[in-house]
Amino acid sequence: MxxxxxxxxxxxxxxxxxxxxxxxxxxxxxxxxxxxxxxxxxxxxxxxxxxxxxxxxxxxxxxxxxxxxxxxxxxxxxxxxxxxxxxxxxxxxxxxxxxxxxxxxxxxxxxxxxxxxxxxxxxxxxxxxxxxxxxxxxxxxxxxxxxxxxxxxxxxxxxxxxxxxxxxxxxxxxxxxxxxxxxxxxxxxxxxxxxxxLALAVGQFAQQTLAKNNLNAMVYSPVSHKAMLPAYFDKVVVDSVSFIEDYLQSPFPFQRLDFVIGNFGGIAAMENLGLVALNENQVPTPDATPRAHCQFKKLIAHEIAHSWFGNDITMAWYDDYWLNESFTEFIAAKVVKTLYPDTASCTHVPQAKAFNDDNLHAIPLIFDVKTREDTVAYGQLYYTKGRAILEMLEQAYGAKALQKRLQLYVKKFAGKNVSTHQYLALLPDTKLQNMITSFTQNTGYPLVTMSKRGDHYVLTQNDLLDRNDMLWTIPVSLKLWDGKQVSTQKLILEDAELKITLPANVQSIFIDTNGAGYFRYVDGTGLKEFPFDKLSPSEQASYRDNQQSMAISGHIEYMAYIDSVVRELNHLPLDSEQANTLINQLHYVFIDHIQLGHQQPFARYLSAQLTHQPDWETLLENPYGGDVLQFFGLYLKAPDAIKAAKEYYYRPNSHQHPHFDKMIAVLANSTTNTQYQQLVTQFKQMPSQVKNNMLPALGYVNNAKKVELYYDLLLSDATTSMVIDVNFQYPAFNPALRVIAAELIAKRKDKIIARITPASLQWFPYSFITSCSKAQQQAVSKLFNNWLHVEGLEEKLNVVMHNIEQCTKRSKKISLSIASIH
The missing domain is CATH 2.60.40.1730 (tricorn interacting facor f3 domain)
Incomplete structure (x- = not known):
C-alpha cells in the first residue's frame, strides 16, 4: 500500500x-x-x-x-x-x-x-x-x-x-x-x-570559533566541560559543506552553522537548523580507534547533510522519515569515503548492522505514523537499511546518473516538503522505482543464490523469513574473475529466478560487488572461490559478514566458518584494523551464538588455535588494544590478560587510560564479589565522562550477586543524570545469567518505571534480545507479562520472542558443530 x-x-x-x-x-x-x-x-x-x-x-x-x-x-x-x-x-x-x-x-x-x-x-x-x-x-x-x-x-x-x-x-x-x-x-x-x-540552550557556555569557515561557525559547550574537539573538526566541517555543495550543485541553504555540545542522553546528534546538537559522548579522544574517528567524521557530515535533506527539503509527514535520515547517511558516507578513503572503514556494508533487526516483527521504513510513540520505533534501520537501499540504487543506475537525479531533487523541492511518491517520480526506470518500494515498504531481505543448471547459470531469490509470496526487485552486480582480470555484470532479479549467461572463461564469481547488496547470498556454482585479495575492503567486509550469517543459518558448517576466521586472524597483527574486525566477530559469537555448556570448551578451542602471544604493554598503547584485552580476558579467560587488566587498573590515574572501560569489563567478570563492590564504590567517585564509559563495562558480570549489585547501581542516585535503560542488557549477554537477570529486573519493576520514560521503557525487552533457549524465553515472557500496559512494549516483546525462537532453532546446528571439537 x-x-x-x-x-x-x-x-x-x-x-x-x-x-x-x-x-x-x-x-x-x-x-x-x-x-x-x-x-x-x-x-x-x-x-x-x-x-x-x-x-x-x-x-x-x-x-x-x-x-x-x-x-x-x-x-x-x-x-x-x-x-x-x-x-x-x-x-x-x-x-x-x-x-x-x-x-x-x-x-x-x-x-x-x-x-x-x-x-x-x-x-x-x-x-x-x-x-x-x-x-x-x-x-x-x-x-x-x-x-x-x-x-x-x-x-x-x-x-x-x-x-x-x-x-x-x-x-x-x-x-x-x-x-x-x-x-x-x-x-x-x-x-x-x-x-x-528548533533549538534552545540555556547555560554558561565556552565558545570556540572554527577556522577557515565562511559561515563563521562556532562551537558551544558547558564551561565546566569545554569540548576537546579533534584537530580535524574544522576541516571536516568545511570539507563536508564544500563536498555536498559540489555534489548537489547547490549552495549551503542557510546563513548559520553552529554547534552545541552537551548531554543529549541516548541521542548521538540532532540537526537543529543553525545550532547542530552533538552529544559529548560522541567526541572521540585523540587515542580513540581509527574507526571511532571515522564514525565521528561521518556523524558531522551526516548532520551537515541534513541542511539539504531534512532542514531545507523536509519530509511531508513522519512516514517518510527515511527521506531525511537515509539520504543524509548516504551522503555522509560518500563524504568520508571520498575525502578520507584511508580511514573510511566505518562506511563499509551498513546493511551488516541492519540484517539482525530486520525480521518479521520489524517495522518497514515506510509505515503509518500517528503519535510520538510511533516515531520512537524508527530505530537504526533508517541509517543502515535505508542507506544500503540508496547504494543499491546507485550501483544499478550509475553513480553519475543518480547524482544528476539528486541534483534535480534538491533543485525541484528546495524549501518544500516532499513525499516518497514525489521522489520516485524522478526515477525514470520503473524497475528502480519497484526496487525502492519493495525494500522500503516490506520488512526482511532475500537470499540470493547462484547455481549452475546444465550449460547456463541461474540466479534465484528466496525470502529468509519463509514468506512464500514475497519477492523483491533486486539489483545484483556480479564480480567475475577469469584468472587474469576482473569484470562486472549487472542485472535485476524481479522474479523467483533469472537465467543468465556468463563468459565461458569465468573461473570465480562474487555476488556482491562493492558490498552494496541488501541481501544474503550463496555461491552454488561449484566455481573456485573468488580470490580474496581481488576484493575491495567493502567486499571483504561483505564476505565476512555473509559467511557469518550463512554459518548461523546452517547454510555452511559453523566450525568451518570459525576456523576460517581464526586462520585469517593468525596471519594479522593484533593491533591492525583487520584483526580488530575479526576479533569483534568472535566477540559477538560468545554473546549471540554460543550457548550454555559450550562457552568454556569453545574458549579453550580458540585459545589453542590462536597463535598470537599478546604483548600487553605494547598492545594497550594501541587504539585496538582494549578490544583485544576484553576478548582475551573476558571470553578466553586468559590469565595474562586478566593480570594485565589488574596491573593497569591499579596504576595512578588509570581512569584516564583510553582502555579503562575494557579493563573494568575484564575485572567485573574475574574479580570476587567484594572486589566488584569496590569497583562500584570507585565508580561513584569518578567524573561523569569516565562514568559514561565505565557503567556499561561494569555490566559484564559473571554471577547472580554481581547482577544484583549492578542493577542496584543503575537505579541509585549515582546514575541520576545518566541514561541507564540500555545498560540492563549487559548481564544478559552472559547465557548463564539471563534467567537471573529477568528475575532481578522483575523485583525492581517499580523503581525502573519511575526512572525511565514510557517512550524508552517500551524498548526494555530488547535487554534480552540475545536470549536463546526455552527456559530463557519463559523467563522473559514471565517478566514482561506485567509490563504490557506500557504503550509499544508488546510489539517489542514480540520481536524479542521471535528472535529467541529463531535462535533456539539455529543453536541446535551450531551446538552440534561445536560439540565436534570437544
Whole structure:
C-alpha cells in the first residue's frame, strides 16, 4: 500500500486541518534553570485557505491559562480546552473566519528531567544547563504550535533568563537587554522551517570559533566541560559543506552553522537548523580507534547533510522519515569515503548492522505514523537499511546518473516538503522505482543464490523469513574473475529466478560487488572461490559478514566458518584494523551464538588455535588494544590478560587510560564479589565522562550477586543524570545469567518505571534480545507479562520472542558443530 498518497490528500484525525497554515510564530519564554516551572506566551499568525469555525494546534503537558483570537482588529477570548489523544487542542470560534487570524496563548510548563522538549542537565561539577530536543513531536512540550513537518513557518524567540546565563537559539541574538537580575535575549527571525529542528540552550557556555569557515561557525559547550574537539573538526566541517555543495550543485541553504555540545542522553546528534546538537559522548579522544574517528567524521557530515535533506527539503509527514535520515547517511558516507578513503572503514556494508533487526516483527521504513510513540520505533534501520537501499540504487543506475537525479531533487523541492511518491517520480526506470518500494515498504531481505543448471547459470531469490509470496526487485552486480582480470555484470532479479549467461572463461564469481547488496547470498556454482585479495575492503567486509550469517543459518558448517576466521586472524597483527574486525566477530559469537555448556570448551578451542602471544604493554598503547584485552580476558579467560587488566587498573590515574572501560569489563567478570563492590564504590567517585564509559563495562558480570549489585547501581542516585535503560542488557549477554537477570529486573519493576520514560521503557525487552533457549524465553515472557500496559512494549516483546525462537532453532546446528571439537 502506498501509504503516502492518502496522507497527502485527506484529513485524518491525528493530523491538523490542511486548510490552516502557520505563517509566523513569536514565542516569549521566561526561564530560570533553577526553577522546574517556566512560563511562556506566544502568538500564532495563521493563514486560512477555507472558512472555518474552529482552530486547532498541538499542546502536550502545557498548562494553558489564556487563549484569545485576534481577527480583523477584534479580540475574542476562547475557552480553555484539553488536548485529545493526539495532543491536538481544538477551539470552537464565536464567528466564522477566513484569510488571516492570530491566536494569542499564555501558558506554564515544566522543565523535563528526560531528553524531551526543554530538559535540565546537571553535570558532576554541579553546573546546571538546559537543552532542547524537539524531534519528533516534542516542540509542543515547550510551546503551543502547529507541530507537523509540513507546517513550516518562521519563528521569533524572546527568552528571559537569569543574567548569568547565555541563551542559544537557531539564529543569532538581535538584542540583549537587562532587567534587574534578568537578561532578555531577542533573536533574529528564523528561516522558514519545521518545529522539529528548533533549538534552545540555556547555560554558561565556552565558545570556540572554527577556522577557515565562511559561515563563521562556532562551537558551544558547558564551561565546566569545554569540548576537546579533534584537530580535524574544522576541516571536516568545511570539507563536508564544500563536498555536498559540489555534489548537489547547490549552495549551503542557510546563513548559520553552529554547534552545541552537551548531554543529549541516548541521542548521538540532532540537526537543529543553525545550532547542530552533538552529544559529548560522541567526541572521540585523540587515542580513540581509527574507526571511532571515522564514525565521528561521518556523524558531522551526516548532520551537515541534513541542511539539504531534512532542514531545507523536509519530509511531508513522519512516514517518510527515511527521506531525511537515509539520504543524509548516504551522503555522509560518500563524504568520508571520498575525502578520507584511508580511514573510511566505518562506511563499509551498513546493511551488516541492519540484517539482525530486520525480521518479521520489524517495522518497514515506510509505515503509518500517528503519535510520538510511533516515531520512537524508527530505530537504526533508517541509517543502515535505508542507506544500503540508496547504494543499491546507485550501483544499478550509475553513480553519475543518480547524482544528476539528486541534483534535480534538491533543485525541484528546495524549501518544500516532499513525499516518497514525489521522489520516485524522478526515477525514470520503473524497475528502480519497484526496487525502492519493495525494500522500503516490506520488512526482511532475500537470499540470493547462484547455481549452475546444465550449460547456463541461474540466479534465484528466496525470502529468509519463509514468506512464500514475497519477492523483491533486486539489483545484483556480479564480480567475475577469469584468472587474469576482473569484470562486472549487472542485472535485476524481479522474479523467483533469472537465467543468465556468463563468459565461458569465468573461473570465480562474487555476488556482491562493492558490498552494496541488501541481501544474503550463496555461491552454488561449484566455481573456485573468488580470490580474496581481488576484493575491495567493502567486499571483504561483505564476505565476512555473509559467511557469518550463512554459518548461523546452517547454510555452511559453523566450525568451518570459525576456523576460517581464526586462520585469517593468525596471519594479522593484533593491533591492525583487520584483526580488530575479526576479533569483534568472535566477540559477538560468545554473546549471540554460543550457548550454555559450550562457552568454556569453545574458549579453550580458540585459545589453542590462536597463535598470537599478546604483548600487553605494547598492545594497550594501541587504539585496538582494549578490544583485544576484553576478548582475551573476558571470553578466553586468559590469565595474562586478566593480570594485565589488574596491573593497569591499579596504576595512578588509570581512569584516564583510553582502555579503562575494557579493563573494568575484564575485572567485573574475574574479580570476587567484594572486589566488584569496590569497583562500584570507585565508580561513584569518578567524573561523569569516565562514568559514561565505565557503567556499561561494569555490566559484564559473571554471577547472580554481581547482577544484583549492578542493577542496584543503575537505579541509585549515582546514575541520576545518566541514561541507564540500555545498560540492563549487559548481564544478559552472559547465557548463564539471563534467567537471573529477568528475575532481578522483575523485583525492581517499580523503581525502573519511575526512572525511565514510557517512550524508552517500551524498548526494555530488547535487554534480552540475545536470549536463546526455552527456559530463557519463559523467563522473559514471565517478566514482561506485567509490563504490557506500557504503550509499544508488546510489539517489542514480540520481536524479542521471535528472535529467541529463531535462535533456539539455529543453536541446535551450531551446538552440534561445536560439540565436534570437544
Amino acid at each position: 502506498n501509504s503516502w498518497i492518502g496522507i497527502a490528500t485527506a484529513h485524518v484525525d491525528y493530523r491538523l486541518p490542511t486548510h490552516v497554515h502557520l505563517k509566523h510564530q513569536s514565542v516569549n519564554l521566561q526561564i530560570d534553570p533553577s526553577n522546574p516551572i517556566f512560563s511562556g506566551s506566544t502568538e500564532l499568525d495563521l493563514k486560512l485557505t477555507l472558512p472555518t469555525k474552529s482552530l486547532a494546534y498541538h499542546s502536550k503537558d502545557l498548562d494553558i491559562t489564556e487563549v484569545s483570537l485576534i481577527y480583523q482588529g477584534k479580540k475574542w477570548p476562547l475557552n480553555i480546552t484539553k488536548p485529545d489523544q493526539y495532543e491536538i487542542v481544538t477551539h470552537a470560534l464565536p464567528i466564522e473566519i477566513n484569510g488571516s487570524a492570530t491566536l494569542k496563548i499564555k501558558y506554564r510548563a515544566t522543565i523535563s528531567d528526560h531528553v524531551e522538549g526543554l530538559y535540565r542537565v546537571q553535570n558532576d561539577k554541579g553546573q546546571v544547563y538546559l537543552l532542547s530536543q524537539l524531534q519528533s513531536m516534542e516542540a509542543r512540550r515547550v510551546f503551543p504550535t502547529l507541530d507537523e513537518p509540513d507546517k513550516k513557518a518562521t519563528f521569533s524567540f524572546n527568552v528571559t533568563a537569569p543574567k548569568s546565563y547565555t541563551v542559544l537559539h537557531n539564529t543569532q541574538a538581535s538584542s540583549v537587554t537587562y532587567e534587574g537580575d534578568a537578561k532578555v535575549t531577542q533573536f533574529n527571525k528564523t528561516p522558514k522551517m519545521n518545529t522539529d529542528i
